[in-house]
Amino acid sequence: MKNTLESATARAQTPFQNQPFIDFSKEENRKAQIEALEQVKSELGRKYPLIIGGEKIMNEDTFTSVNPSQPDQVIGYFSRATVEQANAAVQAAATAFESWKHVPAEERAGYLFAAVDLMRQRRFYFNAWMIYEVGKSWAEADGDTAEAIDFMEFYARDMLRLASEQPLTRIKEEDNDLVYIPLGVGAVIPPWNFPCAIMVGMTSAAFVTGNAVILKPASTSPAIAAQFMRILEEVGLPAGVVNFLPGSGSTIGDALVENPQVRFIAFTGSRDVGLRINELAAKPRKGQRWLKRAILEMGGKDAVIVDETADLDAAATGIVASAFGFQGQKCSAGSRAIIVDKVYDQVLQKVVEKTQQLTMGDVTKPETLIGPVVDANAMKKITEYIEIGKGEGQLVSGGGHHGPGYFIEPTVIADVDPHARIAQEEIFGPVLAVIKARDFDDAMHIANDTEYGLTGSLYSRDPQRIERAKEDYHVGNLYFNRKCTGALVGVHPFGGFNMSGTDSKAGGRDYLLLFTQAKAISAKK
Ligand code: NAP
Numbered sequence: 245m246k247n248t249l250e251s252a253t254a255r256a257q258t259p260f261q262n263q264p265f266i267d268f269s270k271e272e273n274r275k276a277q278i279e280a281l282e283q284v285k286s287e288l289g290r291k292y293p294l295i296i297g298g299e300k301i302m303n304e305d306t307f308t309s310v311n312p313s314q315p316d317q318v319i320g321y322f323s324r325a326t327v328e329q330a331n332a333a334v335q336a337a338a339t340a341f342e343s344w345k346h347v348p349a350e351e352r353a354g355y356l357f358a359a360v361d362l363m364r365q366r367r368f369y370f371n372a373w374m375i376y377e378v379g380k381s382w383a384e385a386d387g388d389t390a391e392a393i394d395f396m397e398f399y400a401r402d403m404l405r406l407a408s409e410q411p412l413t414r415i416k417e418e419d420n421d422l423v424y425i426p427l428g429v430g431a432v433i434p435p436w437n438f439p440c441a442i443m444v445g446m447t448s449a450a451f452v453t454g455n456a457v458i459l460k461p462a463s464t465s466p467a468i469a470a471q472f473m474r475i476l477e478e479v480g481l482p483a484g485v486v487n488f489l490p491g492s493g494s495t496i497g498d499a500l501v502e503n504p505q506v507r508f509i510a511f512t513g514s515r516d517v518g519l520r521i522n523e524l525a526a527k528p529r530k531g532q533r534w535l536k537r538a539i540l541e542m543g544g545k546d547a548v549i550v551d552e553t554a555d556l557d558a559a560a561t562g563i564v565a566s567a568f569g570f571q572g573q574k575c576s577a578g579s580r581a582i583i584v585d586k587v588y589d590q591v592l593q594k595v596v597e598k599t600q601q602l603t604m605g606d607v608t609k610p611e612t613l614i615g616p617v618v619d620a621n622a623m624k625k626i627t628e629y630i631e632i633g634k635g636e637g638q639l640v641s642g643g644g645h646h647g648p649g650y651f652i653e654p655t656v657i658a659d660v661d662p663h664a665r666i667a668q669e670e671i672f673g674p675v676l677a678v679i680k681a682r683d684f685d686d687a688m689h690i691a692n693d694t695e696y697g698l699t700g701s702l703y704s705r706d707p708q709r710i711e712r713a714k715e716d717y718h719v720g721n722l723y724f725n726r727k728c729t730g731a732l733v734g735v736h737p738f739g740g741f742n743m744s745g746t747d748s749k750a751g752g753r754d755y756l757l758l759f760t761q762a763k764a765i766s767a768k769k
């Protein structure tokens with residue numbers, strides 16, 4: 245392992261840089277993506293076991309992941325973990341933790357560097373899995389893989405920073421140190437909407453800091469998580485450090501959260517599930533020796549504000565990109581456009597025009613921007629919200645849906661009251677509520693008047709208003725004169741306020757601290 249240690253340390257000395265996005269206007273890249281789509285197509289329909297302590301267990305009881313563009317196409321069959329197996333996975337992680345916690349940080353980072361190198365080689369292949377499994381467009385899938393790469397590269401480096409000597413006030417009579425040690429066993433519970441980036445980010449942060457984890461993938465995107473598990477196996481990560489536990493969140497989720505051997509839960513998903521985890525984790529169970537830490541990243545009802553000084557074309561472009569990228573299925577999606585009275589009609593017209601230019605359909609084709617929503621439940625919930633929205637405002641674009649895939653037209657509903665349901669509740673689909681504000685002050689008030697606080701954007705050329713928004717716009721990620729989606733690792737540490745979660749700032753220097761506890765060590769000279 246000596247070489248790995250040295251190379252991990254050397255690599256961490258070079259500055260972190262974001263992985264560039266693939267330029268699909270280049271013929272060679274288009275060809276590579278098409279070949280990867282063919283490759284993955286030939287691998288669809290396989291069976292996937294649980295992985296507990298390195299052992300692969302194929303249950304008779306399986307569930308399927310399907311292609312939302314074409315629901316009769318099976319992506320894979322996944323063993324459905326039972327509550328007993330969830331507890332066995334926690335035990336396996338607890339056993340692995342006893343040795344993993346002694347592995348030096350450089351060596352742990354070395355595994356992550358090796359894993360990220362493999363994912364770089366498999367860039368198009370990972371993109372292809374996402375295009376099939378969750379209906380991402382090429383660019384959205386590629387952004388997701390790039391972000392996963394960034395998370396690994398960033399956290400491996402940041403682990404070495406945390407493992408280095410910490411800046412303390414020095415005193416003559418003592419030697420003092422501050423070291424960051426792991427917490428123990430963690431349950432990692434990601435959502436399906438960034439099926440690669442968020443799953444990889446939470447899992448890697450947890451294990452590179454010395455914890456052992458149970459990865460319970462989202463049930464609509466387990467194949468991508470299985471591809472990541474393959475990488476971890478190939479780089480030789482010791483058995484039991486990351487256990488793979490596909491299965492229904494509502495069945496095994498509680499068992500994982502309540503298990504007294506679990507020390508922390510890293511969750512990203514909806515508000516209601518996050519609140520439930522928070523409550524269950526707070527109650528100590530028999531034999532539990534610690535407070536469980538719950539790292540919870542939840543929903544959003546994010547806004548894009550436009551005032552009368554803004555570049556109105558740029559604002560309309562930003563509104564449409566924020567609202568409809570990946571069919572609006574982002575926690576950061578700009579699902580509310582708040583436009584001041586003076587320019588309301590102009591901006592609305594531009595938004596409608598740009599929305600109608602979006603191409604919806606077959607995401608295996610490079611020119612398609614909009615694919616399906618993730619599954620039948622999402623389709624039902626979103627179409628119900630569109631019906632509610634028709635009663636709450638004016639349907640000015642879209643509104644329709646068609647099969648056999650779960651396709652919903654990008655939908656714009658104008659003249660929505662700030663307290664209407666479609667202006668307050670997270671829809672998580674391609675539905676934009678457009679709200680008229682009297683003036684800038686009113687717009688700021690409306691933007692903050694939800695229970696969430698994840699991302700927000702303001703289009704304005706007025707420096708005083710920009711200063712005011714810096715103070716008053718109560719969101720974890722604030723953007724000026726650009727869209728409110730597309731946070732970059734290292735550049736925009738990500739996480740929100742209020743019911744959007746614990747503001748964990750993924751992709752920033754505060755993140756790994758959440759997976760560690762600090763020990764101060766003093767020795768008299
Ligand atoms: P979700 O339904 O809450 O599911 C998230 C994860 O929780 C899945 O793995 C799910 O498993 C699991 N789960 C379900 N019930 C559980 C329970 N009782 N105990 C423990 N785990 C349980 O959310 P989603 O639909 O996958 O994702 C969309 C949501 O995530 C949106 O609200 C979005 O805003 C939010 N999100 C937030 C961020 C952020 O950084 N703040 C980022 C991305 C997404 P199953 O799949 O088996 O049900």
Ligand code: MG
Binds near residue numbers: 311319378464
């Ligand atoms: Mg699917």
